[in-house]
Amino acid sequence: MDASADSPSVAALLSRRSLSIRTPRAPAAGADDSAAEEEPVTPNARLMESIYIVISMGLGSPLNMAVFSAALDAIVVRFPRFQSIQVTDGSKDGNPRWVQVTVNVHDHIIVPTLDPAAVEADPDQAMEDYTASLLTLPMDRSRPLWEFHFLDFPTSEASSTVLIRVHHSLGDGVSLITLLLASSRSAADPTRLPAMPKQPARAGAIYEPPARSSGAGALLAWAWSYFLLAWNTAVDVAFFAATIIFLRDPDSLFRGEDDGMVHRSRRFVHRSLSLDDVKFIKNAMNCTVNDVLVGVTSAALSRYYFRNSGDTNAKKICLRSLLPVNIRPALGLQTYVNMIESGKSSKVVWGNQLGYILLPLHLAMQYDPLAYVHKAKKTMDRKKSSLEVLCTYKTAEFFLKKFGLKAGSLISRGMLGNTTMTLSTMIGPAEKIEFCGHQVAFIAPSVYGIPQALIVHYQSYNSTIKVILSVDDEIFPDYGELLDDFSESFVQIKDAASRLSKSIKKK
Structure with missing residues (x-):
């Protein structure tokens, strides 16, 4: 330009x-x-x-x-x-x-x-x-x-x-998108707020303990779930601490030699995927939308890696993504709007309310494209049986308050510099919206200033999901091809899900 x-x-x-x-430079005399x-x-x-x-x-x-x-x-x-x-x-x-x-x-x-x-x-x-x-x-x-x-x-x-x-x-992405939506109206009916997808009802951040039932077997299962929760949390927190201190992802096409430093040159590109197709894959494989998106990400990175590296050994390649998670209670959009319009917006938890998960992404040349989603589902199910996200949030908060900004910076630099990428998903309105008197065609959020060469965002809006890449264009000079890999991987997974669905119907 x-x-x-x-x-x-x-x-x-x-x-x-x-x-x-x-x-x-200083408050005026007598100022409150x-x-x-x-x-x-x-x-x-x-x-x-x-x-x-x-x-x-x-x-x-x-x-x-x-x-x-x-x-x-x-x-x-x-x-x-x-x-x-x-x-x-x-x-x-x-x-x-x-x-x-x-x-x-x-x-x-x-x-x-x-x-x-x-x-x-x-x-x-x-x-x-x-x-x-x-x-x-x-x-x-x-x-x-x-x-x-x-x-x-x-x-x-x-x-x-x-x-x-x-x-x-x-504010973080969740609070800013909420602000945007609270200031928008439905394009079909400007007198009302945008319709939002149904969200899981939960009072906490991510984990809901199982309901306790009567009977010896149910009691044993209930106790086992808490043991598993404690074990998974301990393992995840230990790996997170090791990552901050010394556990670094292996060098690959997705990292620069100076990772840990802020990348000054970036490109922002995005592509639309069909939300209906994502839901079709979700239903065919009995998983979640996030499982599908993590699977698509693994497939796309695998496709890019093996095309450009010529490597044929897929067994030892595991990269880790930092996955930020909103720890606010799952409240409806109308709740936030009511607080704002009543003058009680201070009760709305804006700012940065994020915990983090270390999400392994396995690079492999899979014969069956659905294998990427199967692996993603297994990984995500395991992470849901852990309090890693709450522990990382509370631990970082404690160190910041107890030891100051330098300690917090060391934590941040360690978890960003020793992982390969950041992956984020956000939910948008289920219909088209108007913002400031203009109908919105798409929404594509991203970030810069993070010391990683690759950042992947997914943002749903109406009937589409945008995949947005924020990339260091020196490390990814062919960033357009990487974006194509996301599209091609998604198409392959969708076609495989269609074949699976037809096979099930025949049976």
Whole structure:
């Protein structure tokens, strides 16, 4: 992406925008700063110093800036974090805290000037190039760390596109997608919230103990389930600790020599998969949607690895992915909206509420594509019988509070630098939505600032699931082929599931 000769560069546009606020180095005399001190920046948020979330949102119509900015102005005032900056000056303990400031929404809106010839020649490539350039454009920390970049030209998937960049300290992907959905409406009926897929009813984070039944056999099974839970948790936590300290994944095509350092050059690409086909595979194999997606990921990475390495030994290749898990209770979208509209949004658990799972991914040349899903199901079932996600969250929280940010940084650097990739799945609305007066064609979230060369996200929306790759383009110069591998692997698994389903029906 090149700026046109007669147009200012993107960096120049950013530098010429006036600041919406000025932050004093110390509170004014007599000012009441008690509210600010009640909102310290949590240790988990401080660990996200170098990490940014980028959400690509395709729109179904050309951009109406007046409508969009007016709606955005109404949204921002409902969410305190989007009106807050981090301030250290004046803090008793020297730790940063959130301070609310006056926000001018127009200072967070960016309409870049791109090369018209490049846009006309290949609008998809121009979009990809601009998204990649966000890594080189620093955000102004004297105002809240969020931006909306508007690209008002059609691509193969949308009539226009909005790129939302948010610093990870403001919230994790779950809280930001929830914020987006709480500010959206159904495209079919703008008077109501978007319909969401049915979620499992649970009060805790991930594990629900089995119900205790009467009878000696049932009592034994109940006791055994708790023994298994304790054993699996102990093993998982031990491996997690070893990973932080020394247990490093083997060198492979998916890692750089400098893994453990933040990758500065990245590409963000995505592809749509059919949600109906994912559910078809799920039903045919009696598993979950996540089992299918993990299986597709293993198949795609296997396909890429064996094509590019020429290796034929599939028995010793096991890579590990870091799987972030939302530990909030599974509440409906309406619950969050009610809290926000009642003025009690402080009860909504925003921020970063994530535990982590170490998920092994086995690379193999399988004759039967369904073998990848079978292996994924077995692995995921094993992880569900463990409190690893809660233990990792609580342990990291304890070390941060007890030993400070340096200890937390060592933990974060160890678990990211010694694993191969990060894999994340998020649930979106079950129907098309309108956001700020525009119908949404697709949603594709991703991140950068993580010291891994490969990050894979899955995001459901309406009848599709997007697979989004955030890749270091020096390690993956053929990242387009890697994305194709996800599509091809999914098709092969779906075809195999169709044959399985037909075979079962015949029997």
